[in-house]
Amino acid sequence: MGLVSCVKTKRDQPARPRDLYTSTYFEKMRAYAEREHDEWWILSAKHGLLDPDGDLIEPYEKTLTSASVAKRREWASEAVDQMQEMGVLRGDETLVFHAGKAYYEELLLLLEDFPDADVAIPTEGLAIGERVAWYSDRL
Numbered sequence: 001m002g003l004v005s006c007v008k009t010k011r012d013q014p015a016r017p018r019d020l021y022t023s024t025y026f027e028k029m030r031a032y033a034e035r036e037h038d039e040w041w042i043l044s045a046k047h048g049l050l051d052p053d054g055d056l057i058e059p060y061e062k063t064l065t066s067a068s069v070a071k072r073r074e075w076a077s078e079a080v081d082q083m084q085e086m087g088v089l090r091g092d093e094t095l096v097f098h099a100g101k102a103y104y105e106e107l108l109l110l111l112e113d114f115p116d117a118d119v120a121i122p123t124e125g126l127a128i129g130e131r132v133a134w135y136s137d138r139l
Contacts, residue, residue, distance in 0.1 A: 001037055001038070001039050001040065001041070001088060001093045001094070001095055001096065002032075002033035002036065002037035002039070002040035002041070002096050002098055003040070003041055003042075003043055003095055003096065003097050003098065003099065003104075004026070004029045004030060004033050004040060004041070004042050004043065004098045004099065005029070005042070005043045005097075005098065005099030005100060005103040006020075006021055006026070006042055006043060006044045006045055006046075006050075006063075007021045007022075007023045007025055007026040008023070008061075008063060009021065009022050009023040009026070010022060010059040010060070011059060012059060013059070014056040014057060014058050014059070015056060015057070016052070016053060016054065016055075016056060016057075017042050017044070017050040017051065017052050017053075017054050017057060018030065018042070018052035018053060020057060020059065021042075024132065025128065025131065025132050025135075028132060028135035028136060028139060029098040029099075029135060030052075031135075031139055032098065032135050032138060032139060033098055035139075036096075037096065039093075040052060041086075041088060043079065043099055043103050043104075045062040045063050045064045045067070045075065045103075046060045046062040048075065048078050048079045048082045049079050049082035049083055049086060049088065051086075063102075064102040064103055065100065065102045067102070069106075072102060072105070072106045073106050075106070076106035076107045076109070076110055077110065079107060080107065080110045080111070089111075089114050089116075089117055091114070091116030091117060092116075093118075094118040094119065094120050095111070095117060095118065095119050095120070096119075096120045096121075096122065097119065097120070097121045098122075098123070099121075100128070100131075101124075104121060122134070123135075
């Protein structure tokens with residue numbers, strides 16, 4: 001199951017979550033997630049876990065990249081609650097993060113409480129340009 005982070009660049013009008021984010025980086029993560037995962041979700045700094053085909057949402061200006069550790073921990077706690085509610089933490093799949101460290105670091109600590117939750121981060125340790133290249137090489 002793919003977990004794709006939101007990005008700063010967005011449309012200027014409401015859109016379905018899959019279509020709201022417009023950067024090349026997001027488009028590559030999305031294309032990879034759609035091809036490689038049966039199911040994928042968006043990790044939104046404002047909304048937590050978003051169904052890519054969910055209701056229209058308004059553009060927003062919020063990121064975890066510059067958020068304090070306390071804010072990222074609070075966000076991660078809410079996101080894990082949403083994952084449980086939406087059945088993402090079934091235990092029969094690997095959670096594959098397509099995101100920067102700000103979007104998975106605190107989540108990983110909370111996921112330790114779910115021993116059946118396997119995690120993979122294929123671009124871990126790569127800088128943003130290297131992550132874009134990683135996806136480009138695989139699409």
